[in-house]
Amino acid sequence: MxxxxxxxxxxxxxxxxxxxxxxxxxxxxxxxxxxxxxxxxxxxxxxxxxxxxxxxxxxxxxxxxxxxxxxxxxxxxxxxxxMFTPVSGTVKTLEILKRNGFRLYYLSNFHLKAFNYIFNEYEFFSLFDGGVVSSHVNLLKPQKEIYEMLISKYGLVAGETLFIDDTLENIISAGVLGFKTLHFKDVKDANKIIDMVNQYITRGG
Known part of the structure; x- marks a missing residue:
């Protein structure tokens, strides 16, 4: 689940x-x-x-x-x-997922100054339960250590965690560690994330 x-x-x-x-x-x-x-x-x-x-x-x-x-x-x-503006459809999805009891995290390769800007600029970060940013820990996706750091920091079980990323290499690394994964190919499909999550739930995974 x-x-x-x-x-x-x-x-x-x-x-x-x-x-x-x-x-x-x-x-x-x-x-x-x-x-x-x-x-x-x-x-x-x-x-x-x-x-x-x-x-x-x-x-x-x-x-x-x-x-x-x-x-x-x-x-x-x-x-x-x-240039760092919100993808509105995905932000709406965050709100829906939060209301439905999912714990939400971020895992991203991002510059220190740039991340500080978006974190302070956009209210949707308040929906997250936590996250790991590459520039904070001197690691980059797809290095397995950055995924393991997220797991350890928040006590996550990989098999109970869905990882969403637009880069295939990052998806592959997460999958090797046991995460459920969704390769997010097009930002226009942000409204389909709920459907993709439901597919995993329906399959019992």
């Missing part, structure tokens, strides 16, 4: 679409592509998620590697938190 539901944040509960974010302010498609590569697909972005580097250090390294667009990088990194 499912008692706990663990949500990823990015593109499940929080929109994370860097290219669309940049296209709102920049008309030059080539520049948008360069910025996406220099920032969001960079090793520094990953290390920010891991919590092993400060935001200032990351920005400086990004700029050193991409001197021609350094000004754009700095501007983007001052305002990038503006």
């Amino acid at each position: 499912i008692k706990n539901i663990v949500f990823d944040l990015g593109n499940v509960l929080i929109n994370f679409k860097p290219e669309k974010y940049l296209e709102r302010t920049l008309e030059n498609k080539s520049l948008v592509n360069m910025l996406c590569k220099a920032i969001f697909n960079s090793p520094e972005w990953l290390e920010l998620d891991r919590g092993s580097i400060s935001l200032e250090e990351a920005i400086n390294l990004m700029c050193e590697k991409n001197m021609g667009i350094a000004g754009y990088i700095r501007t983007c990194m001052k305002n990038y938190h503006n």
Whole structure:
């Protein structure tokens, strides 16, 4: 029986679409592509998620590697938190699940500063019973240790816990540890989460 539901944040509960974010302010498609590569697909972005580097250090390294667009990088990194908006359908699902007695948690790869922003900005975090963020513990999904940390911290039983994520590698790691899993492929399908949860319950799992 499912008692706990663990949500990823990015593109499940929080929109994370860097290219669309940049296209709102920049008309030059080539520049948008360069910025996406220099920032969001960079090793520094990953290390920010891991919590092993400060935001200032990351920005400086990004700029050193991409001197021609350094000004754009700095501007983007001052305002990038503006792209983190709630996925309204999934937030409504959280409310329904909470009313129905499920314990709710989050497990996400997220920068320290960015997570602090969304945690303080959006009231739906009050619905959670807890969670683990990568930058707080210097671990990243799909490392098994970050899932084990969530289990240990909140006394969860993996077989009683449904894990929802948009990244297949993260789903696979959770499944290996015994979690029930749902691969969340499209944010437009947020309203179907209840149906997917009910399928597991109906099957007795």
